[in-house]
Amino acid sequence: MHYLRISDEPIDIADLYQRLVDPQYGGIDMFVGTVRQWTGKIETTKIEYSAYQPMAEKQLEKIAMPIEKQGGRVVVAHRTGQLGLSDIAVFVGVAAPHRAEAFKWCQYIIDTLKREVPIWKKEYDTDKVRWGN
Structure with a gap:
């Protein structure tokens, strides 16, 4: 069963990893995105994330369900x-069950999340504030 969370609480990687462990699975793939300081020549000092919670949760569910119907397990947490x-x-x-599916599905989820889930970031850079997703 999938686990999907959007929260202002810190993300506990060890807890989320344990939600994936099961004898039926031979492959676990994880992606962890962190706040980076530099994007090219732009220096970021902090980021503020906001979400339209009901729609974001609905979209995450829509992304996770087809993977779970194919036998995978999905865990997503966004701060x-x-x-x-x-x-x-x-x-x-x-x-x-196998690593190839785990890799493929993990990349699909993060790419689709960035494109379709209503979560926005406000980047505080040294020269100005930028909005993105």
Whole structure:
């Protein structure tokens, strides 16, 4: 059963990993996104994430269900609120019978989440504030 969370609480990687462990799965793939200092020549000092919670949860469910119907397990946690450099912003984990599916599904989830889930970031850079997703 999947676990999907959008919260201002810190992300506990060890807890989320344990939610993926099961003898039926031979592959676990995880992606952890952190707040980086540099994007090219732009220096970031902090990021503030916000979400339209009901729609974001609905979209995450829509992303997770097809993978689980194919036999995988999905764990996603995204943080909201103000995050500093190196703070964990997002965790995506997939357990699958084989590694190829785990890799493929994990990348699909993070790419689709960034494109379709209403979570926005306000980047505080040294020169100005930028909005993105």
